Amino acid sequence: MADPLQAVQRLLGLRQLSLLDELPTALSDTAPLLDAIDVTALLVDYEQIALWPLTGDISRVTDSIRINGTDAGRAFTSTRATQHDGPEDVLLWLPLLHATQRLGVLQVRLKAEPDQELHQALTVVAALVAELISSRRFYGDAVEHTRRRMPMQLAAEIIWNQLPPLSFTAHDTTINAVLEPSYDVGGDAFDYAVNGTTLHVALFDTVGHGITASALTTLALNTYRNARRCGLDLTDTYRSIDKWVRNQHPGAFVTAVLAELDTTTGHYRRICAGHPAELLLRDGAAQPPLPTPTALPLGLAHMRTRPPGITAHTLQPGDTLLLYTDGITESRSADGELFGLHRLSDFVVSAMAHHLPPAEIMRQLIHTIISYEHGELRDDATAAMLQWQPLPQ
Known part of the structure; x- marks a missing residue:
């Protein structure tokens, strides 16, 4: 049963206790509370070419979404939510912004098009995820592992x-x-x-x-x-x-x-x-x-x-x-x-x-x-x- 407030409360709990390696699992756990099939944070790479999933395990990162020419990329470049209605699900991408800094997008796969109340709740979740990424990134290397596509000199x-x-x-x-x-x-x-x-x-x-x-x-x-x-x-x-x-x-x-x-x-x-x-x-x-x-x-x-x-x-x-x-x-x-x-x-x-x-x-x-x-x-x-x-x- 959808309960966006509980989803937000669970994510807020990560601010004090967790590392970013745990964020992907937390997003997966809160997906049902948002009437979502899955929720994934995608981060922009250093060259700002593609968006890569934050997984907590760099060995699992294989697929990315290019910024140019995609709905997810348009959400990143315009800092506005974009949506794609498929035959079986709906994909929603919301910009991950820390103030005006573009971190990436939050990808939400839904069973149906969200109503206004759920869309607003997802916007709050995206803002909270961006805050978690910005505030917790220095306590581990999950963000750096995700954003780097080659060794840095x-x-x-x-x-x-x-x-x-x-x-x-x-x-x-x-x-x-x-x-x-x-x-x-x-x-x-x-x-x-x-x-x-x-x-x-x-x-x-x-x-x-x-x-x-x-x-x-x-x-x-x-x-x-x-x-x-x-x-x-x-x-x-x-x-x-x-x-x-x-x-x-x-x-x-x-x-x-x-x-x-x-x-x-x-x-x-x-x-x-x-x-x-x-x-x-x-x-x-x-x-x-x-x-x-x-x-x-x-x-x-x-x-x-x-x-x-x-x-x-x-x-x-x-x-x-x-x-x-x-x-x-x-x-x-x-x-x-x-x-x-x-x-x-x-x-x-x-x-x-x-x-x-x-x-x-x-x-x-x-x-x-x-x-x-x-x-x-x-x-x-x-x-x-x-x-x-x-x-x-």
Whole structure:
């Protein structure tokens, strides 16, 4: 007999006592309480290509559902439930969202189409499953075993463990990021934080690759966080990172964008340390780029006596900023042609015109870059999209 409330109560019990290895069994046990034949959590892989069942036993994972061209994938990309009515059952896919971060989908196989009350209950269950996955994932490796489709290099392991979630929303501002190659990245990283009405965001691109680059990236990223948490302004943050990079890795350097956005006024300030300028889009069109560079790369500031330059710009509601590393624009086709800024701008403008969700724009962007280089990136490729859309006063 259906009893959605009891199903929710059983899953809530996992918050205190269980590991994620037990979640598949718990979902199976609660299926009858939801008038379901079976319930399965499907997680997106690191490359965001397919959805894989969380089983608790990696040796049992054989089948996946590709994101492109499937109902389950549409639920993931649109973050809206999708449904397929079969001759003998009904398949329902609900997005697994932790805030705005897309974790995967909850697949529910039902005997009949759910009524509104049951659909609402299943939506609650999906939200609870997403919360369980996010809060319990660090106590075991079930999520990592599910999401990884090949061994991850140590340099990439180090970087991924440093990063915040790929998607975030606060104060009418959204951030969505991507990072490739997923299993072998070493020199790129991004970070963000919101303190009061100030959004802090940074993008780093370290010289080199592999474990040496990841060590330098880790130093730059955590020095940035330390400076931010000590209340340093942009200039002193730049100086602090530069000092530690120069002291610990003489001769090496990191290009970066260090930025702050006042989410109340749209006032945007940034230091561009030897890095490509952000792509600024307004009303569906690319705007003139902001000045770049305004400072030498981190680790090389001693070669110039004047302080780093700070660019100030006031965003308008609806503006989009795309921060990216040169692995995006300098990717090459088989005949050596650069992807370039114009292709990047055209891609983002077109995707926004089709009203794709920001996270989906970024997923499709990185897959476009990988395809442009025929599946093998020559350099790390990272991008972060910032959108400012304040509510009318």
